Amino acid sequence: MMMIEMRAIRKTYRTGRVEVEALRDVNLDVDRNEFVAIVGPSGSGKSTLMNLLGCLDTPTAGAYRLSGESVAGLDRNRLAEIRNRHIGFVFQNFNLLPYASALENVELPLLFAGLPANERNERATAILEKVDLADRMHHKPGELSGGQMQRVAIARALVNRPTMVLADEPTGNLDSVSGRGIVGLFQELHAAGQTIVMITHDMAIARIASRVVQIRDGEIVEDKSAAA
Amino acid sequence: MRFAAAEIALVLRLFQADLAHQRKRIALTVIAIAWGTLSIVLLLSFGEGLKRSLSKGARGMGEGVAVVWPGATTRAFMGLPSGRRIAIREEDAELLRRCIPEIETLSLEYARHIPVTAGTKSVNTRVRGVEPEFGEMRNLHPQAGGRFLNAPDMAQKRRVVFLGEELARDLYGTEDAVGRAVQINQSSFLVVGVARKKLMMGMYSGHDRTQATIPATSFKAMHSDAEVGNLVYRPARPELSGRAKAELYRVMGRKHHFDPEDTRALGLWDTLEMQRINRDVAVGVQIFLGIIGGLTLFVGGMGVANIMYAVVKERTREIGVKMALGAKARQVMLPFVLEALLMTVIGGILGAAIALLLIFGLAALPLENEAFDLLGRPTFSPVIAVTTALVLGTIGAAAGYFPARRAAFVDPAESLRYE
């Protein structure tokens, strides 16, 4: 069983009278422990694909099975549960809560999962140590650098031990040094067995992935696995 | 609950953030809630004071007593013409006591307007001859150091008098009247008691405070030709008042030969009805005032809801992030509801504190005033506390719930879009 099975996926946006076919007939399987880079020009439908993969949105047509379970027709609360259990999001603009400390931000997925406070604290602390932020746990996002904020976001994505990490241009807002640090972190995670799907512009980043999927005008035009 | 505890910490932080953001708007809204709470508490307390004052006033003439007076028939009966005058006879009192178990206490009342004189002061007022039961029934309580008329006074036709407090003041000024002598009809009477001040809203033949009360037997001794002016009675229980009234007309009708259905043959005033109406009016007024206060509070609640709608809009991205991390609808909504409740509670505590300060301040003021006597003073009660808390809680929860529901329906993909 593939971790992700997408069949004949379509996504059409309707804004007023205008229709945009963001995805047309996408088929995509992702297996456990893959590191998939999705590349393509701006507006080609990468973010749309990520929203569908992350169950933030539902396709206009087609079938999507995550860990063997079809997500079609599930209600909002059930989808929230799936995101909480299976998906760890990393965004280009970090999306941390500005008024909460790094630790509290990382605890959020555990809070939504209903874990008790001491367990939340333990797990969030451990994961922050793993991303080298032991000394920044009580800082607010505003007191952190871009690279540090993105590491907090990665810790938050990992804390609930997700089936898959979904990252949308995670280095897009970082300088090249911080960006390399983040790429290194993803590499380590992959080496440790984490499944990762990452959207990127950057072919250099794409080269470290185990597989590169190229997308253009809402269609997959190339799908290449790196020779191991 | 663990969830709630952590959320509350975040909510307080969020509230601080909002406070910095919308300081002026939040302050105005909290003031509006405080104002609404102030008005609901004050108006309800004012209604409560009025209710208590009305009920005290209605009971001033006696709790649940009825008064009977002579009348005239309006129907022919057993060959007797209509328009015949029906007098009350002295022996009727005994007859009614014997025949109507529903009547618990009963007293005759003779009365005449005559001069009452003490030294150089003379007042022309109503002097009434009654039986000892009259005092307790009609709520005539003596001030300290005095007493009402008793059975020996009655049996021995003693020349003793119980004075209304205003009459005593007119005759003796501020001096103690008890033990002094007054002249009534050229006879000397010993003052045995002066009435305590009381609130009296219903009355017949004037307020008790201006009247002189002597034993019925002494009255008859002075005025052998006197006719009974009134019968005053009290039923054994309030719910027996209807039966007692019907029985009275039946017994008196048989003795005096009139149709028991002819209610004009004897006049009868049942004060229980007045008390019932007074209570209903007071409750009605209190509900009305409460609704006005509630509306004021409702306007404050709209302010809170407005702020919360703005806050939801401002935090759309944050809501999307929480959803992406797996927050369910309930978990997205809770902070907004809590934040609205927080604002409402702060305003509520502020308003309630000011209201209580005013109420207890007013109660502490040593004001002697007719208006206060009649309207009562604003009175706080546990029922008012519970009502206000419930109204506040409902308005606060609603002011949070509806904006929060909008938050729960945010489209996460849309809110997280980033170009």
Ligand SMILES: Nc1ncnc2c1ncn2[C@@H]1O[C@H](COP(=O)(O)OP(=O)(O)O)[C@@H](O)[C@H]1O
């Ligand atoms: N919510 C939306 N409403 C309307 N059009 C949208 C929406 N989201 C994306 N699109 C359109 O769909 C296409 C794909 O967008 P997107 O998936 O964001 O591309 P990428 O991430 O590859 O830049 C673009 O033409 C974009 O304008």
Ligand SMILES: [Mg+2]
């Ligand atoms: Mg994009």
